[in-house]
Amino acid sequence: MNNLRTIVETTLVPHTAFEDATQRLEQCFAYASGASEPICIALVGESRTGKSRVLEECFSRHPRIRNANGLNTPILRVKTPSKPTVKSLAELMLRALGDPKAHTGSENTKTARLLTLMVESGVMMVMIDEFQHFYDKGSHKVMHHVADWLKILVDDARVALVVAGLPTCRAVIEQNEQLAGRFLSPVYMPRFNWQDIDQREEFIAILGAFQESIGQCFDLPRFTGDEMAFRFYCGTGGLIGYLSKFLRQAVWNAIDANSKSIDLSSLLRAHSQSIWAQDGPTGLPSPFDRRFSTEVTDDLLARINKIGVPADEVRIPRNRAARQTGELGVQAVLTAR
Numbered sequence: 424m425n426n427l428r429t430i431v432e433t434t435l436v437p438h439t440a441f442e443d444a445t446q447r448l449e450q451c452f453a454y455a456s457g458a459s460e461p462i463c464i465a466l467v468g469e470s471r472t473g474k475s476r477v478l479e480e481c482f483s484r485h486p487r488i489r490n491a492n493g494l495n496t497p498i499l500r501v502k503t504p505s506k507p508t509v510k511s512l513a514e515l516m517l518r519a520l521g522d523p524k525a526h527t528g529s530e531n532t533k534t535a536r537l538l539t540l541m542v543e544s545g546v547m548m549v550m551i552d553e554f555q556h557f558y559d560k561g562s563h564k565v566m567h568h569v570a571d572w573l574k575i576l577v578d579d580a581r582v583a584l585v586v587a588g589l590p591t592c593r594a595v596i597e598q599n600e601q602l603a604g605r606f607l608s609p610v611y612m613p614r615f616n617w618q619d620i621d622q623r624e625e626f627i628a629i630l631g632a633f634q635e636s637i638g639q640c641f642d643l644p645r646f647t648g649d650e651m652a653f654r655f656y657c658g659t660g661g662l663i664g665y666l667s668k669f670l671r672q673a674v675w676n677a678i679d680a681n682s683k684s685i686d687l688s689s690l691l692r693a694h695s696q697s698i699w700a701q702d703g704p705t706g707l708p709s710p711f712d713r714r715f716s717t718e719v720t721d722d723l724l725a726r727i728n729k730i731g732v733p734a735d736e737v738r739i740p741r742n743r744a745a746r747q748t749g750e751l752g753v754q755a756v757l758t759a760r
Protein backbone atom coordinates (compact mmCIF):
# COMPACT_ATOMS: atom_id res chain seq x y z
CA MET A 424 0.00 0.00 0.00
CA ASN A 425 2.89 2.32 0.68
CA ASN A 426 3.88 2.84 -2.92
CA LEU A 427 0.25 3.39 -3.89
CA ARG A 428 0.06 6.27 -1.43
CA THR A 429 3.10 7.97 -2.84
CA ILE A 430 2.53 7.19 -6.49
CA VAL A 431 2.01 10.87 -7.36
CA GLU A 432 4.96 12.24 -5.35
CA THR A 433 7.32 9.64 -6.71
CA THR A 434 6.37 10.36 -10.30
CA LEU A 435 8.93 12.68 -11.82
CA VAL A 436 7.89 14.27 -15.09
CA PRO A 437 10.94 15.34 -17.06
CA HIS A 438 9.19 18.16 -18.92
CA THR A 439 11.21 20.56 -21.06
CA ALA A 440 11.62 23.38 -18.53
CA PHE A 441 12.55 20.84 -15.86
CA GLU A 442 15.16 19.22 -18.09
CA ASP A 443 16.60 22.58 -19.16
CA ALA A 444 16.87 23.75 -15.58
CA THR A 445 18.45 20.51 -14.41
CA GLN A 446 20.94 20.63 -17.22
CA ARG A 447 21.95 24.25 -16.43
CA LEU A 448 22.51 23.32 -12.80
CA GLU A 449 24.48 20.24 -13.75
CA GLN A 450 26.70 22.36 -15.96
CA CYS A 451 27.43 24.74 -13.08
CA PHE A 452 28.23 21.79 -10.90
CA ALA A 453 30.55 20.23 -13.46
CA TYR A 454 32.52 23.43 -14.06
CA ALA A 455 32.55 24.68 -10.47
CA SER A 456 35.97 23.40 -9.67
CA GLY A 457 38.65 25.15 -11.59
CA ALA A 458 36.56 28.24 -12.31
CA SER A 459 38.45 31.45 -11.58
CA GLU A 460 35.42 32.98 -9.88
CA PRO A 461 32.31 31.28 -8.54
CA ILE A 462 29.55 30.44 -10.97
CA CYS A 463 26.16 31.57 -9.68
CA ILE A 464 22.73 30.89 -11.10
CA ALA A 465 19.16 31.69 -10.07
CA LEU A 466 16.13 29.49 -10.58
CA VAL A 467 13.12 31.79 -10.64
CA GLY A 468 9.41 31.09 -10.83
CA GLU A 469 6.06 31.48 -9.17
CA SER A 470 5.11 29.30 -6.29
CA ARG A 471 4.50 25.62 -7.21
CA THR A 472 6.20 25.71 -10.60
CA GLY A 473 8.66 23.00 -9.51
CA LYS A 474 11.79 24.92 -8.44
CA SER A 475 12.47 22.90 -5.30
CA ARG A 476 11.94 19.68 -7.24
CA VAL A 477 14.70 20.72 -9.67
CA LEU A 478 17.04 21.39 -6.74
CA GLU A 479 16.11 18.06 -5.20
CA GLU A 480 16.79 16.19 -8.43
CA CYS A 481 20.21 17.74 -8.89
CA PHE A 482 20.99 17.24 -5.19
CA SER A 483 20.09 13.56 -5.36
CA ARG A 484 22.32 13.00 -8.37
CA HIS A 485 25.33 13.94 -6.24
CA PRO A 486 24.66 12.23 -2.94
CA ARG A 487 26.81 12.27 0.14
CA ILE A 488 29.36 9.53 0.27
CA ARG A 489 31.62 8.32 3.00
CA ASN A 490 35.20 7.89 1.87
CA ALA A 491 38.63 7.62 3.50
CA ASN A 492 38.56 11.34 4.43
CA GLY A 493 35.16 11.14 6.09
CA LEU A 494 31.79 12.27 4.83
CA ASN A 495 31.89 13.92 1.42
CA THR A 496 29.01 16.34 0.71
CA PRO A 497 29.17 17.58 -2.89
CA ILE A 498 26.08 19.77 -2.54
CA LEU A 499 25.13 21.78 0.51
CA ARG A 500 21.42 22.56 0.34
CA VAL A 501 19.46 24.82 2.71
CA LYS A 502 16.19 26.69 2.81
CA THR A 503 16.37 30.38 3.72
CA PRO A 504 14.69 31.14 7.06
CA SER A 505 11.93 33.74 6.84
CA LYS A 506 14.12 36.56 8.21
CA PRO A 507 17.63 35.45 7.42
CA THR A 508 20.62 36.72 9.38
CA VAL A 509 24.23 35.72 8.93
CA LYS A 510 24.08 33.78 12.16
CA SER A 511 20.90 31.88 11.34
CA LEU A 512 21.96 31.01 7.81
CA ALA A 513 25.45 29.95 8.88
CA GLU A 514 23.87 27.81 11.56
CA LEU A 515 21.61 26.05 9.06
CA MET A 516 24.54 25.40 6.78
CA LEU A 517 26.67 24.10 9.62
CA ARG A 518 23.85 21.80 10.67
CA ALA A 519 23.44 20.52 7.13
CA LEU A 520 27.11 19.58 7.23
CA GLY A 521 26.62 17.74 10.50
CA ASP A 522 28.33 20.18 12.89
CA PRO A 523 27.12 19.18 16.37
CA LYS A 524 27.76 22.72 17.65
CA ALA A 525 26.01 24.46 14.79
CA HIS A 526 24.18 26.84 17.14
CA THR A 527 27.21 28.16 19.00
CA GLY A 528 29.57 31.05 18.33
CA SER A 529 29.54 34.57 16.96
CA GLU A 530 28.97 35.51 13.35
CA ASN A 531 32.70 35.39 12.68
CA THR A 532 33.44 32.11 14.41
CA LYS A 533 30.48 30.41 12.73
CA THR A 534 31.64 31.67 9.35
CA ALA A 535 35.20 30.49 9.92
CA ARG A 536 33.97 27.07 11.05
CA LEU A 537 31.64 26.85 8.09
CA LEU A 538 34.42 27.60 5.61
CA THR A 539 36.67 24.95 7.12
CA LEU A 540 33.87 22.40 7.17
CA MET A 541 32.88 23.16 3.58
CA VAL A 542 36.41 22.54 2.39
CA GLU A 543 36.79 19.39 4.51
CA SER A 544 33.46 18.04 3.24
CA GLY A 545 34.34 18.63 -0.39
CA VAL A 546 31.38 20.95 -1.02
CA MET A 547 31.26 21.97 -4.69
CA MET A 548 27.92 23.70 -4.81
CA VAL A 549 25.70 25.59 -2.37
CA MET A 550 21.93 25.59 -2.99
CA ILE A 551 19.77 28.18 -1.29
CA ASP A 552 16.03 27.68 -1.66
CA GLU A 553 13.36 30.29 -0.82
CA PHE A 554 15.84 33.00 -1.75
CA GLN A 555 13.05 35.62 -1.88
CA HIS A 556 13.41 35.82 1.89
CA PHE A 557 16.56 37.83 1.27
CA TYR A 558 14.17 40.56 0.17
CA ASP A 559 11.81 42.05 2.71
CA LYS A 560 8.50 42.60 0.93
CA GLY A 561 7.14 44.87 3.66
CA SER A 562 9.96 47.40 3.59
CA HIS A 563 11.01 46.59 -0.02
CA LYS A 564 14.54 46.20 1.23
CA VAL A 565 17.19 43.71 0.31
CA MET A 566 19.01 42.22 3.27
CA HIS A 567 22.34 43.42 2.02
CA HIS A 568 24.41 42.26 4.97
CA VAL A 569 23.51 38.60 4.56
CA ALA A 570 23.66 38.85 0.73
CA ASP A 571 27.20 40.28 0.95
CA TRP A 572 28.15 37.56 3.39
CA LEU A 573 26.92 34.90 0.98
CA LYS A 574 28.92 36.40 -1.86
CA ILE A 575 32.09 36.36 0.22
CA LEU A 576 31.39 32.82 1.42
CA VAL A 577 31.12 31.39 -2.08
CA ASP A 578 34.15 33.43 -3.19
CA ASP A 579 36.27 32.11 -0.35
CA ALA A 580 35.02 28.53 -0.56
CA ARG A 581 35.28 28.56 -4.38
CA VAL A 582 31.98 26.81 -4.87
CA ALA A 583 29.09 27.26 -7.29
CA LEU A 584 25.96 28.93 -5.96
CA VAL A 585 22.38 28.12 -6.94
CA VAL A 586 19.54 30.16 -5.52
CA ALA A 587 15.86 29.41 -6.11
CA GLY A 588 12.96 31.66 -5.36
CA LEU A 589 9.94 33.69 -6.32
CA PRO A 590 10.40 36.45 -8.91
CA THR A 591 10.98 39.06 -6.17
CA CYS A 592 14.31 37.37 -5.40
CA ARG A 593 15.77 38.92 -8.54
CA ALA A 594 15.91 42.22 -6.63
CA VAL A 595 18.52 40.73 -4.31
CA ILE A 596 20.82 40.02 -7.24
CA GLU A 597 20.04 43.13 -9.24
CA GLN A 598 20.65 45.44 -6.29
CA ASN A 599 24.01 43.95 -5.43
CA GLU A 600 26.54 44.85 -8.07
CA GLN A 601 29.06 42.24 -7.10
CA LEU A 602 26.52 39.45 -6.91
CA ALA A 603 24.95 40.55 -10.21
CA GLY A 604 28.33 40.28 -11.91
CA ARG A 605 28.72 36.68 -10.87
CA PHE A 606 25.27 35.44 -11.83
CA LEU A 607 24.52 33.83 -15.16
CA SER A 608 21.17 34.71 -16.67
CA PRO A 609 18.35 33.20 -14.61
CA VAL A 610 16.51 29.99 -15.37
CA TYR A 611 12.75 30.45 -15.34
CA MET A 612 10.28 27.80 -14.27
CA PRO A 613 6.99 28.56 -16.02
CA ARG A 614 3.36 28.12 -15.31
CA PHE A 615 2.02 26.62 -18.53
CA ASN A 616 -0.04 28.91 -20.67
CA TRP A 617 -2.94 27.46 -22.62
CA GLN A 618 -2.73 30.10 -25.35
CA ASP A 619 0.82 29.18 -26.22
CA ILE A 620 0.66 26.03 -28.35
CA ASP A 621 4.02 24.66 -27.22
CA GLN A 622 3.21 25.17 -23.56
CA ARG A 623 -0.23 23.71 -24.00
CA GLU A 624 1.29 20.59 -25.53
CA GLU A 625 3.80 20.46 -22.73
CA PHE A 626 1.03 20.62 -20.15
CA ILE A 627 -0.92 17.89 -21.93
CA ALA A 628 2.22 15.74 -22.02
CA ILE A 629 2.55 16.19 -18.25
CA LEU A 630 -1.05 15.02 -17.85
CA GLY A 631 -0.16 12.02 -19.98
CA ALA A 632 2.81 11.19 -17.79
CA PHE A 633 0.72 11.30 -14.61
CA GLN A 634 -1.99 9.29 -16.33
CA GLU A 635 0.55 6.64 -17.20
CA SER A 636 1.94 6.33 -13.72
CA ILE A 637 -1.36 6.52 -11.77
CA GLY A 638 -3.00 4.40 -14.46
CA GLN A 639 -0.81 1.47 -13.45
CA CYS A 640 -2.86 1.14 -10.28
CA PHE A 641 -6.22 2.80 -11.01
CA ASP A 642 -8.74 2.97 -13.83
CA LEU A 643 -8.85 6.54 -15.05
CA PRO A 644 -10.73 8.64 -17.59
CA ARG A 645 -8.43 9.85 -20.37
CA PHE A 646 -6.66 12.99 -19.10
CA THR A 647 -5.29 14.13 -22.43
CA GLY A 648 -8.39 14.61 -24.58
CA ASP A 649 -8.88 18.28 -25.53
CA GLU A 650 -11.79 19.02 -23.24
CA MET A 651 -10.48 17.03 -20.28
CA ALA A 652 -7.02 18.58 -20.58
CA PHE A 653 -8.62 22.01 -20.59
CA ARG A 654 -10.52 21.15 -17.40
CA PHE A 655 -7.24 20.14 -15.81
CA TYR A 656 -5.64 23.33 -17.00
CA CYS A 657 -8.44 25.45 -15.57
CA GLY A 658 -8.34 23.49 -12.35
CA THR A 659 -4.64 24.05 -11.75
CA GLY A 660 -3.78 27.33 -13.47
CA GLY A 661 -1.14 25.45 -15.43
CA LEU A 662 0.89 24.94 -12.24
CA ILE A 663 2.45 21.49 -11.93
CA GLY A 664 2.44 21.81 -8.13
CA TYR A 665 -1.33 22.20 -8.06
CA LEU A 666 -1.77 19.34 -10.46
CA SER A 667 0.24 16.99 -8.28
CA LYS A 668 -1.51 18.10 -5.11
CA PHE A 669 -4.90 17.46 -6.69
CA LEU A 670 -4.00 14.07 -8.13
CA ARG A 671 -2.49 13.01 -4.81
CA GLN A 672 -5.81 13.79 -3.14
CA ALA A 673 -7.69 11.76 -5.77
CA VAL A 674 -5.40 8.80 -5.12
CA TRP A 675 -5.81 9.05 -1.32
CA ASN A 676 -9.59 9.17 -1.70
CA ALA A 677 -9.59 6.09 -3.91
CA ILE A 678 -7.39 4.19 -1.47
CA ASP A 679 -9.66 5.12 1.45
CA ALA A 680 -12.76 4.08 -0.50
CA ASN A 681 -11.07 0.81 -1.39
CA SER A 682 -11.68 1.64 -5.00
CA LYS A 683 -9.64 0.75 -8.03
CA SER A 684 -11.04 3.51 -10.14
CA ILE A 685 -11.00 7.29 -10.20
CA ASP A 686 -13.83 8.74 -12.26
CA LEU A 687 -15.02 12.26 -13.05
CA SER A 688 -17.00 12.60 -9.85
CA SER A 689 -13.98 11.52 -7.80
CA LEU A 690 -11.92 14.14 -9.61
CA LEU A 691 -14.51 16.77 -8.77
CA ARG A 692 -14.44 15.80 -5.11
CA ALA A 693 -10.65 15.63 -4.87
CA HIS A 694 -10.34 18.93 -6.65
CA SER A 695 -12.62 20.79 -4.28
CA GLN A 696 -10.90 19.17 -1.31
CA SER A 697 -7.44 20.08 -2.45
CA ILE A 698 -7.41 23.36 -4.35
CA TRP A 699 -10.68 24.80 -5.43
CA ALA A 700 -12.92 27.24 -3.63
CA GLN A 701 -15.74 28.86 -5.46
CA ASP A 702 -15.17 32.08 -3.52
CA GLY A 703 -11.48 31.98 -4.44
CA PRO A 704 -9.81 34.22 -6.98
CA THR A 705 -11.66 32.81 -10.00
CA GLY A 706 -15.15 32.85 -8.51
CA LEU A 707 -16.14 29.92 -10.74
CA PRO A 708 -17.49 26.45 -10.15
CA SER A 709 -14.88 23.70 -10.35
CA PRO A 710 -13.88 22.79 -13.92
CA PHE A 711 -14.86 19.22 -13.06
CA ASP A 712 -18.38 20.38 -12.25
CA ARG A 713 -21.05 19.96 -14.92
CA ARG A 714 -21.97 23.63 -14.54
CA PHE A 715 -18.53 24.71 -15.72
CA SER A 716 -18.43 25.96 -19.30
CA THR A 717 -15.33 24.80 -21.17
CA GLU A 718 -15.61 27.53 -23.76
CA VAL A 719 -12.20 29.20 -23.99
CA THR A 720 -12.66 32.92 -23.42
CA ASP A 721 -10.19 35.70 -22.54
CA ASP A 722 -12.08 36.33 -19.33
CA LEU A 723 -11.84 32.68 -18.28
CA LEU A 724 -8.13 32.49 -19.09
CA ALA A 725 -7.46 35.71 -17.17
CA ARG A 726 -9.19 34.27 -14.11
CA ILE A 727 -7.34 30.98 -14.38
CA ASN A 728 -4.04 32.85 -14.47
CA LYS A 729 -4.77 34.16 -10.99
CA ILE A 730 -4.69 30.69 -9.47
CA GLY A 731 -1.80 30.47 -7.08
CA VAL A 732 -1.22 34.21 -7.00
CA PRO A 733 -1.39 35.44 -3.39
CA ALA A 734 -4.65 37.27 -2.76
CA ASP A 735 -2.88 40.58 -2.07
CA GLU A 736 -1.41 40.49 -5.55
CA VAL A 737 -4.68 39.89 -7.35
CA ARG A 738 -5.52 43.32 -8.66
CA ILE A 739 -8.68 44.25 -10.43
CA PRO A 740 -9.10 47.66 -12.07
CA ARG A 741 -11.39 49.74 -9.86
CA ASN A 742 -14.26 50.19 -12.30
CA ARG A 743 -14.29 46.47 -13.13
CA ALA A 744 -14.03 45.57 -9.47
CA ALA A 745 -17.25 47.41 -8.74
CA ARG A 746 -19.11 45.58 -11.47
CA GLN A 747 -17.73 42.17 -10.68
CA THR A 748 -18.18 42.06 -6.94
CA GLY A 749 -20.81 39.33 -7.14
CA GLU A 750 -19.08 37.26 -9.74
CA LEU A 751 -15.55 37.31 -8.42
CA GLY A 752 -16.30 36.48 -4.87
CA VAL A 753 -15.61 38.38 -1.70
CA GLN A 754 -12.01 37.38 -1.17
CA ALA A 755 -10.65 38.76 -4.43
CA VAL A 756 -12.58 41.99 -4.22
CA LEU A 757 -11.76 42.75 -0.62
CA THR A 758 -8.08 42.42 -1.34
CA ALA A 759 -8.07 44.18 -4.71
CA ARG A 760 -6.01 47.37 -4.65
Ligand SMILES: Nc1ncnc2c1ncn2[C@@H]1O[C@H](COP(=O)(O)OP(=O)(O)O)[C@@H](O)[C@H]1O
Pocket residue numbers: 432434435436437438441468469470471472473474475476477663664665667668
Ligand atom coordinates in the same frame (compact mmCIF):
# COMPACT_ATOMS: atom_id res chain seq x y z
N1 LIG B 1 8.80 17.67 -12.86
C1 LIG B 1 7.93 17.28 -11.93
N2 LIG B 1 7.38 16.05 -11.96
C2 LIG B 1 6.50 15.65 -11.02
N3 LIG B 1 6.09 16.41 -9.99
C3 LIG B 1 6.61 17.65 -9.89
C4 LIG B 1 7.54 18.16 -10.85
N4 LIG B 1 7.87 19.42 -10.50
C5 LIG B 1 7.18 19.68 -9.37
N5 LIG B 1 6.43 18.64 -9.00
C6 LIG B 1 5.59 18.54 -7.79
O1 LIG B 1 4.89 19.75 -7.62
C7 LIG B 1 4.88 20.16 -6.24
C8 LIG B 1 5.43 21.56 -6.14
O2 LIG B 1 6.75 21.60 -6.61
P1 LIG B 1 7.88 22.46 -5.90
O3 LIG B 1 9.17 22.04 -6.49
O4 LIG B 1 7.75 22.38 -4.42
O5 LIG B 1 7.50 23.92 -6.41
P2 LIG B 1 8.15 25.31 -5.98
O6 LIG B 1 9.42 25.05 -5.24
O7 LIG B 1 8.38 26.03 -7.29
O8 LIG B 1 7.10 26.01 -5.16
C9 LIG B 1 5.71 19.14 -5.50
O9 LIG B 1 4.87 18.23 -4.86
C10 LIG B 1 6.52 18.47 -6.57
O10 LIG B 1 6.82 17.15 -6.26
Ligand SMILES: [Mg+2]
Pocket residue numbers: 474475476552553
Ligand atom coordinates in the same frame (compact mmCIF):
# COMPACT_ATOMS: atom_id res chain seq x y z
MG1 LIG C 1 9.96 25.53 -3.32
